[in-house]
Amino acid sequence: xxxxxxxxxxxxxxxxxxxxxxxxxxxxxxxxxxxxxxxxxxxxxxxxxxxxxxxxxxxxxxxxxxxxxxxxxxxxxxxxxxxxxxxxxxxxxxxxxxxxxxxxxxxxxxxxxxxxxxxxxxxxxxxxxxxxxxxxxxxxxxxxxxxxxxxxxxxxxxxxxxxxxxxxxxxxx
Numbered sequence: 820x821x822x823x824x825x826x827x828x829x830x831x832x833x834x835x836x837x838x839x840x841x842x843x844x845x846x847x848x849x850x851x852x853x854x855x856x857x858x859x860x861x862x863x864x865x866x867x868x869x870x871x872x873x874x875x876x877x878x879x880x881x882x883x884x885x886x887x888x889x890x891x892x893x894x895x896x897x898x899x900x901x902x903x904x905x906x907x908x909x910x911x912x913x914x915x916x917x918x919x920x921x922x923x924x925x926x927x928x929x930x931x932x933x934x935x936x937x938x939x940x941x942x943x944x945x946x947x948x949x950x951x952x953x954x955x956x957x958x959x960x961x962x963x964x965x966x967x968x969x970x971x972x973x974x975x976x977x978x979x980x981x982x983x984x985x986x987x988x989x990x991x992x
Contacts, residue, residue: 825937828869828887836889837862839896842922850920883907888941890934897925900938904945915951916942931964936989939968943986952982
């Protein structure tokens, strides 16, 4: 697919990102969207909090630094991903290194594979050699995307699938 780009969240993000996050809603299948119910004024503060999170500034000790990315197609935001720089005990059970979501109106168009591959490239660049991704057993679109992007299933446990993807392999495509 052509004319797509991935961008790290920034304070310059505007109404188009805000509208995408509103459309995504609170999240589903384990993906959480804490910005869906923010006012536009609160949105800018939320963006700053996410920048701080990516840098580990004022981070709750239970959390790890996490960077948010936007996937755009022809400039239009179609999805978001979250990349965690390391795993906590909790993320080993639920979450993994990467979470991703495509806005409902843009699903079924192949964006999830692009978004995941581009996020895996970002993971490689920060030194993650093998990324853990988890998803609910019944979340067929997500596990199919993970497998399409090279995910090797480690186990199925507690209603979740656990996959590992070698990040370097995404650079070879």
